[in-house]
Amino acid sequence: xxxxxxxxxxxxxxxxxxxxxxxxxxxxxxxxxxxxxxxxxxxxxxxxxxxxxxxxxxxxxxxxxxxxxxxxxxxxxxxxxxxxxxxxxxxxxxxxxxxxxxxxxxxxxxxxxxxxxxxxxxxxxxxxxxxxxxxxxxxxxxxxxxxxxxxxxxxxxxxxxxxxxxxxxxxxxxxxxxxxxxxxxxxxxxxxxxxxxxxxxxxxxxxxxxxxxxxxxxxxxxxxxxxxxxxxxxxxxxxxxxxxxxxxxxxxxxxxxxxxxxxxxxxxxxxxxxxxxxxxxxxxxxxxxxxxxxxxxxxxxxxxxxxxxxxxxxxxxxxxxxxx
Amino acid sequence: xxxxxxxxxxxxxxxxxxxxxxxxxxxxxxxxxxxxxxxxxxxxxxxxxxxxxxxxxxxxxxxxxxxxxxxxxxxxxxxxxxxxxxxxxxxxxxxxxxxxxxxxxxxxxxxxxxxxxxxxxxxxxxxxxxxxxxxxxxxxxxxxxxxxxxxxxxxxxxxxxxxxxxxxxxxxxxxxxxxxxxxxxxxxxxxxxxxxxxxxxxxxxxxxxxxxxxxxxxxxxxxxxxxxxxxxxxxxxxxxxxxxxxxxxxxxxxxxxxxxxxxxxxxxxxxxxxxxxxxxxxxxxxxxxxxxxxxxxxxxxxxxxxxxxxxxxxxxxxxxxxxx
Numbered sequence: 204x205x206x207x208x209x210x211x212x213x214x215x216x217x218x219x220x221x222x223x224x225x226x227x228x229x230x231x232x233x234x235x236x237x238x239x240x241x242x243x244x245x246x247x248x249x250x251x252x253x254x255x256x257x258x259x260x261x262x263x264x265x266x267x268x269x270x271x272x273x274x275x276x277x278x279x280x281x282x283x284x285x286x287x288x289x290x291x292x293x294x295x296x297x298x299x300x301x302x303x304x305x306x307x308x309x310x311x312x313x314x315x316x317x318x319x320x321x322x323x324x325x326x327x328x329x330x331x332x333x334x335x336x337x338x339x340x341x342x343x344x345x346x347x348x349x350x351x352x353x354x355x356x357x358x359x360x361x362x363x364x365x366x367x368x369x370x371x372x373x374x375x376x377x378x379x380x381x382x383x384x385x386x387x388x389x390x391x392x393x394x395x396x397x398x399x400x401x402x403x404x405x406x407x408x409x410x411x412x413x414x415x416x417x418x419x420x421x422x423x424x425x426x427x428x429x430x431x432x433x434x435x436x437x438x439x440x441x442x443x444x445x446x447x448x449x450x451x452x453x454x455x456x457x458x459x460x461x462x463x464x465x466x467x468x469x470x471x472x473x474x475x476x477x478x479x480x481x482x483x484x485x486x487x488x489x490x491x492x493x494x495x496x497x498x499x500x501x502x503x504x505x506x507x508x509x510x511x512x513x514x515x516x517x518x519x520x521x522x523x524x525x526x527x
Numbered sequence: 528x529x530x531x532x533x534x535x536x537x538x539x540x541x542x543x544x545x546x547x548x549x550x551x552x553x554x555x556x557x558x559x560x561x562x563x564x565x566x567x568x569x570x571x572x573x574x575x576x577x578x579x580x581x582x583x584x585x586x587x588x589x590x591x592x593x594x595x596x597x598x599x600x601x602x603x604x605x606x607x608x609x610x611x612x613x614x615x616x617x618x619x620x621x622x623x624x625x626x627x628x629x630x631x632x633x634x635x636x637x638x639x640x641x642x643x644x645x646x647x648x649x650x651x652x653x654x655x656x657x658x659x660x661x662x663x664x665x666x667x668x669x670x671x672x673x674x675x676x677x678x679x680x681x682x683x684x685x686x687x688x689x690x691x692x693x694x695x696x697x698x699x700x701x702x703x704x705x706x707x708x709x710x711x712x713x714x715x716x717x718x719x720x721x722x723x724x725x726x727x728x729x730x731x732x733x734x735x736x737x738x739x740x741x742x743x744x745x746x747x748x749x750x751x752x753x754x755x756x757x758x759x760x761x762x763x764x765x766x767x768x769x770x771x772x773x774x775x776x777x778x779x780x781x782x783x784x785x786x787x788x789x790x791x792x793x794x795x796x797x798x799x800x801x802x803x804x805x806x807x808x809x810x811x812x813x814x815x816x817x818x819x820x821x822x823x824x825x826x827x828x829x830x831x832x833x834x835x836x837x838x839x840x841x842x843x844x845x846x847x848x849x850x851x
Contacts, residue, residue, distance in 0.1 A: 264717040326851045331835050395799060416592055461548070474790045483782075514659065519831070523831075527645060527829060
């Protein structure tokens with residue numbers, strides 16, 4: 204079997220997850236890991252190269268999986284890489300998706316490449332389910348719940364407070380609200396009442412615990428509008444109990460069919476490793492990018508533009524016989 | 528807005544569901560209901576026509592939703608209708624899907640039509656989730672549970688027993704097994720231990736209750752291999768408590784990512800009206816059939832071959848801005 208040649212750009216948690224996940228993709232071959240760091244300092248299992256060497260790999264990489272951050276890495280790297288490579292990313296700044304799509308679409312069309320943007324689970328699998336649920340149940344309401352899981356953004360925000368040595372923030376869904384919906388009752392949903400926040404903090408020596416708790420709970424946007432609990436723990440407990448990066452959540456739609464029929468549509472994920480799962484989704488969409496490229500279907504795509512069969516290693520005949 | 532002109536072929540529970548559901552599809556117009564019966568006997572809200580009149584509607588119908596049964600109606604009607612119309616059906620005899628697909632593909636390609644087969648929820652939304660879950664979690668196992676819900680096939684089988692006046696069979700998932708999976712434990716799954724069967728029977732006067740219970744519980748394929756409970760009730764109770772056609776179920780996949788990461792993927796439906804929900808899915812795929820036809824993408828398709836965006840009344844720009 205001819206394998207799909209894949210490369211990884213950026214070797215943080217997500218890049219590591221893609222490297223690990225590719226071991227389960229028998230139809231793919233990992234060409235290498237590309238990084239802005241000195242490659243000799245990168246502890247990857249696969250050979251690491253400096254990002255500048257990508258130019259020598261134009262014909263050796265079928266799909267480049269971009270594993271950098273959404274804040275500055277992907278917006279900068281995407282438009283450059285789309286000139287030479289089919290790409291997959293997990294760009295997750297929802298508000299900036301339209302502009303990023305347009306830019307990637309223009310460049311990838313010009314260069315006869317495919318760029319699949321914003322894969323992962325939200326945006327990604329959750330988006331697929333929001334659109335599918337609304338399409339089949341036009342009369343109804345969709346609710347998204349996140350967690351229980353670690354929010355890196357909120358953890359970082361707490362770590363930036365003076366006197367905080369380490370912090371981890373868990374987003375926790377309001378299970379009472381979830382249960383009400385699952386019992387087919389419409390509810391008042393607002394992000395800040397649908398979720399609680401739980402923060403675990405390791406203090407620097409001599410920090411003022413009460414003052415730091417106050418600063419966390421009053422932080423605008425991040426915590427001020429939420430029910431927030433703060434726990435102070437020691438460093439050993441942080442390492443022992445809070446080293447994982449779990450996440451998950453669910454998309455629910457409660458819809459009306461006919462005069463009396465109520466339909467509850469539910470999609471849920473419960474992940475012990477958020478980056479490993481996101482990486483697994485990236486890999487499936489890398490397969491689709493390859494197939495789209497072979498079919499000359501160039502341009503930018505989102506998860507909504509791609510038939511599910513394209514994510515599978517099986518062909519249509521197999522899927523119809525065994526999976527339909 | 529130019530509306531999509533849709534027609535219904537077959538006016539049973541499903542056809543009624545499509546008629547009702549189309550009221551929620553502001554981008555569609557119901558041209559009429561077509562039936563093999565005398566149209567004057569059909570109590571549809573929309574004008575009913577005899578099936579033979581379809582020939583006069585070739586240019587007036589964008590998509591024909593075929594609402595007949597999978598046993599004989601669809602296999603017979605599909606290949607005839609695919610000559611003149613874009614079609615959508617909910618053909619659900621899994622074992623015969625490959626042959627039916629090939630036949631529909633040949634005819635619809637020849638006639639530049641689109642035929643979307645086996646829409647609904649299983650096959651249908653469940654199939655999408657089986658393939659998606661396997662694609663993103665290649666190391667793992669998928670479990671499908673059905674119910675609690677009414678199985679028409681099993682209800683009919685009981686009704687055919689001499690001495691039975693009426694019967695309703697509920698398929699009930701083994702919730703203990705479901706819970707084990709949701710706690711991220713792999714389980715031994717077999718259809719007959721993963722489900723129980725509960726039967727409600729109204730007897731004809733003078734029937735032998737014990738003998739009928741014995742016949743139900745020993746019926747091969749349908750009940751013999753399952754834990755089956757039989758309740759004898761009177762006709763009023765049957766009407767009062769068992770007139771609905773609820774159904775649902777869930778697709779779960781427990782997968783491994785990396786060395787330790789476990790991911791639980793879940794999709795669930797809980798439906799008070801199985802035919803109304805199936806009809807809602809048919810309608811969304813009718814929209815896709817129209818779009819595919821406009822894009823000259825002819826031939827037979829399954830739910831796995833169609834981008835989710837095609838099911839939506841919204842365009843790509845809207846979806847990227849609001850739903851991704």
